[in-house]
Amino acid sequence: MESTENGSSLNLNMDRRTLLKSMGVAGLASAPLLNSGMMSAAEAAGQTINFTAWEYQPDTIKSLVANWSKQTKNKVNISFIPNVGYTAGIQARQRGGKPADVFYNFAYNSQKFVNQKWAADLRGLPGAEKMVADMFPSARSRFVAENGAIVSAPYFSAVHMLQYNKKMVAAAGFNSTPNSLQETYDQCKKIKANGVESPYVAYWVKDFVEEYLHVYLLAGNVQPFDKKGDPIFMDDPKTLDVLNWWQAMYKDGMTPKSVLTDDPGKHTSSMANGQAAFYALHHYFLRDIVESKGPSSGDISQAKIVGTGGKTLQMGEVIQMGGKVTGAKKAAAWDFMKTYGYKDKSGKFTTFQKWAASGALCAPYPGFFTDPKVIAAFPDYMDLSLIKDTFQNASDIVPARTSPWYQGFQAQCGTIIHDLLLGNSNARATANALAIACKTAKSGSGL
Amino acid sequence: MILKSHRARREESKRSVSNGRFGFYLALPSILVLLALLAIPAVLTIFQSFFIVPPDGVGIGEFTKVDNYLFLFKNEIFWATSLRSIWFALIFIVGSTVIGMAAALLLNEKFVGRMVLRGLLVLPWACPWLIVGIIWKWFADGNIGLLNGVLMRLNLISEYKDFLSDPSWAIWMTAIAATWRQSCLVALLLLAGLQTMPREIWDAASVDGAGIFQRFRHITLPWLRPALTVVTVLNVIYGLMQFDVIFAMTQGGPGSSTTLLSFLIYRQFFIFTNFGIGSALAVALALIALVGGLIAVKTLYRKIEV
Numbered sequence: 233m234e235s236t237e238n239g240s241s242l243n244l245n246m247d248r249r250t251l252l253k254s255m256g257v258a259g260l261a262s263a264p265l266l267n268s269g270m271m272s273a274a275e276a277a278g279q280t281i282n283f284t285a286w287e288y289q290p291d292t293i294k295s296l297v298a299n300w301s302k303q304t305k306n307k308v309n310i311s312f313i314p315n316v317g318y319t320a321g322i323q324a325r326q327r328g329g330k331p332a333d334v335f336y337n338f339a340y341n342s343q344k345f346v347n348q349k350w351a352a353d354l355r356g357l358p359g360a361e362k363m364v365a366d367m368f369p370s371a372r373s374r375f376v377a378e379n380g381a382i383v384s385a386p387y388f389s390a391v392h393m394l395q396y397n398k399k400m401v402a403a404a405g406f407n408s409t410p411n412s413l414q415e416t417y418d419q420c421k422k423i424k425a426n427g428v429e430s431p432y433v434a435y436w437v438k439d440f441v442e443e444y445l446h447v448y449l450l451a452g453n454v455q456p457f458d459k460k461g462d463p464i465f466m467d468d469p470k471t472l473d474v475l476n477w478w479q480a481m482y483k484d485g486m487t488p489k490s491v492l493t494d495d496p497g498k499h500t501s502s503m504a505n506g507q508a509a510f511y512a513l514h515h516y517f518l519r520d521i522v523e524s525k526g527p528s529s530g531d532i533s534q535a536k537i538v539g540t541g542g543k544t545l546q547m548g549e550v551i552q553m554g555g556k557v558t559g560a561k562k563a564a565a566w567d568f569m570k571t572y573g574y575k576d577k578s579g580k581f582t583t584f585q586k587w588a589a590s591g592a593l594c595a596p597y598p599g600f601f602t603d604p605k606v607i608a609a610f611p612d613y614m615d616l617s618l619i620k621d622t623f624q625n626a627s628d629i630v631p632a633r634t635s636p637w638y639q640g641f642q643a644q645c646g647t648i649i650h651d652l653l654l655g656n657s658n659a660r661a662t663a664n665a666l667a668i669a670c671k672t673a674k675s676g677s678g679l
Numbered sequence: 680m681i682l683k684s685h686r687a688r689r690e691e692s693k694r695s696v697s698n699g700r701f702g703f704y705l706a707l708p709s710i711l712v713l714l715a716l717l718a719i720p721a722v723l724t725i726f727q728s729f730f731i732v733p734p735d736g737v738g739i740g741e742f743t744k745v746d747n748y749l750f751l752f753k754n755e756i757f758w759a760t761s762l763r764s765i766w767f768a769l770i771f772i773v774g775s776t777v778i779g780m781a782a783a784l785l786l787n788e789k790f791v792g793r794m795v796l797r798g799l800l801v802l803p804w805a806c807p808w809l810i811v812g813i814i815w816k817w818f819a820d821g822n823i824g825l826l827n828g829v830l831m832r833l834n835l836i837s838e839y840k841d842f843l844s845d846p847s848w849a850i851w852m853t854a855i856a857a858t859w860r861q862s863c864l865v866a867l868l869l870l871a872g873l874q875t876m877p878r879e880i881w882d883a884a885s886v887d888g889a890g891i892f893q894r895f896r897h898i899t900l901p902w903l904r905p906a907l908t909v910v911t912v913l914n915v916i917y918g919l920m921q922f923d924v925i926f927a928m929t930q931g932g933p934g935s936s937t938t939l940l941s942f943l944i945y946r947q948f949f950i951f952t953n954f955g956i957g958s959a960l961a962v963a964l965a966l967i968a969l970v971g972g973l974i975a976v977k978t979l980y981r982k983i984e985v
Contacts, residue, residue, distance in 0.1 A: 316809065316926065320949040327735065344952075348735045438932035490821040492844040492933040498820075643950045650934040654846060676951055679756045679943055 277305040279564035284332035286315045326350045342384045344636035351552035354382040371596035373631040385573030388593040389548030390514035391622045400509040409535040420486040430488040431509040433499040438646030451539025457632035466667040475659035482653040516592035546627035640673030732954035747959035764939040768918030774858035779865025787873040804863040812927025815856035846936035857924045872906035908979040915971035
């Protein structure tokens with residue numbers, strides 16, 4: 233196990249579970265360090281940080297960066313890579329010898345980057361343990377690797393929610409949203425009979441369908457992976473129920489046939505125009521539906537994706553520090569990361585307040601949800617307490633999703649699930665194929 | 680006939696050698712750039728295909744002889760994807776050549792608005808492949824796509840068809856989208872070839888009683904052979920290497936119905952970070968393109984006897 237150059241007061245040989253347990257204590261202990269810093273802000277001033285991000289709200293990013301630069305007298309060179317191809321772009325820069333000092337990354341790449349020394353282990357940096365300790369316990373393992381390394385800071389977090397049309401659900405004779413996958417099917421069937429051709433929409437495109445695998449497995453009370461990252465879902469008979477349900481939703485026309493290639497924008501439009509009753513995706517999509525001001529926008533509300541498992545998927549992307557950043561630059565880079573992914577020097581969620589206002593994005597900190605500016609930033613139609621409760625009590629990040637091998641599994645998931653939905657495969661064969669995909673991803677022998 | 684003196688011939692020969700050398704020096708910077716940008720990566724890729732390269736890309740790694748290739752050849756996904764890539768490329772090559780040729784012939788005729796049309800021809804070609812994919816994704820949409828509207832108006836379909844989520848249609852639709860852009864380049868190149876053709880040859884053939892199809896077959900086509908060879912080789916390469924349009928339209932789905940070799944290469948390099956297998960795949964794809972290119976040259980290229 234590696235130690236960071238600044239060292240740490242923690243026992244660095246502890247595993248993730250031990251580390252997570254001790255986070256509360258460590259957080260309190262390291263709280264004074266948060267503001268003092270191991271290297272003072274003055275020492276870290278005058279640095280130039282190369283920051284790479286994908287192009288979501290670039291103007292917001294620029295303004296956040298400009299604020300930090302102004303306060304700390306450090307310069308930040310921002311480099312944007314389009315969302316499409318970001319993974320390839322960031323890796324090509326790493327291999328090409330032009331790594332960024334701080335960069336956005338997909339959570340599933342984060343541990344791999346630390347293992348390959350493209351990203352730094354943040355343990356021991358002032359306030360790093362406190363940052364993790366301040367998170368929802370459900371969120372922590374996205375940022376802490378199995379060996380205890382702190383691999384990243386949050387960029388944003390979200391939970392899968394069910395956006396639904398209140399009028400359509402009521403008109404179909406239901407007084408609540410579905411409480412299980414089967415109830416989802418039943419409600420869809422009734423709403424379809426009422427004239428809504430495709431009541432359910434979701435972002436089931438090839439590259440994204442893996443998120444739904446977990447959403448539905450969790451809803452079906454199936455634990456997808458064990459602590460070692462082995463696919464225990466394949467031995468659980470409930471997995472077959474989930475997969476059969478999923479196939480039936482598509483085959484029986486509860487979703488549009490085009491759902492396998494449709495973008496979220498189209499689903500948003502379907503909901504806003506009254507062409508769909510349910511839309512399962514991240515919580516912040518409610519904002520897009522309502523603000524698109526379609527004829528049905530005002531009828532849309534949000535509910536938990538409730539299943540027998542009582543949990544849904546919590547996701548989020550991360551920011552990481554380059555593996556070769558050292559000295560004063562490292563102190564400056566970490567200060568930037570803390571401001572961007574945690575709190576600013578005055579202890580406020582300045583960055584997240586801005587993201588909340590501009591995109592209804594969340595942070596995985598309970599304190600975020602009680603911040604008056606955050607509360608004010610969320611529109612009235614979004615039930616912030618419901619979202620907070622989902623983060624706190626009704627969501628799971630599925631820790632295997634940040635494992636170094638996971639992206640290999642994710643890449644194969646799309647084909648396997650699409651084959652199921654298209655009727656080219658049955659539930660048993662799909663479960664087996666997913667398990668094999670997991671095995672090949674771990675051994676790096678998949679094609 | 681003018682007989683040149685021995686001295687004059689020697690002078691001319693000297694000048695020719697000197698001109699050749701001068702030309703080489705002028706081309707040298709370009710040759711060096713080409714070597715750096717094309718030859719070195721190509722050689723490196725072939726080299727890496729025999730190794731297990733470390734994921735961080737630093738160092739060579741372990742020499743595995745031909746294991747990477749054996750892994751591919753034993754894998755049914757590789758063969759299925761190769762066949763799909765060739766099928767996609769065939770639709771692309773035939774489609775863009777035929778449409779491009781038709782457009783070139785049309786734009787070679789005199790009519791009002793010809794210059795405007797020639798200008799418009801550049802527009803699709805100026806669009807990046809990814810943008811073409813996004814445009815066509817909306818165009819072919821199963822609910823709101825213009826294509827469905829047009830087909831309905833023409834009574835060719837009775838209800839809106841979801842082309843992209845239907846595996847049997849998806850490969851066609853992505854190939855047509857890519858063809859749309861490529862046929863513009865083909866038209867431009869062939870139009871340039873047509874404009875070098877002396878009008879007198881056509882007129883003489885007309886006087887001799889040759890019909891329009893005979894003139895096309897016996898005059899235009901042979902005249903365009905060199906340009907057609909270039910165009911077909913380019914089409915083979917673009918068709919087999921296609922990635923962006925499909926990525927934007929279907930991401931290789933639904934299922935694996937539009938997953939081509941280029942997708943497998945991307946996956947090996949950037950997802951599995953398996954440079955050895957990725958390089959072997961790239962070499963395999965390059966070989967398929969080479970064979971396709973050679974077939975095109977062998978079929979189309981004829982030496983002009985003077």
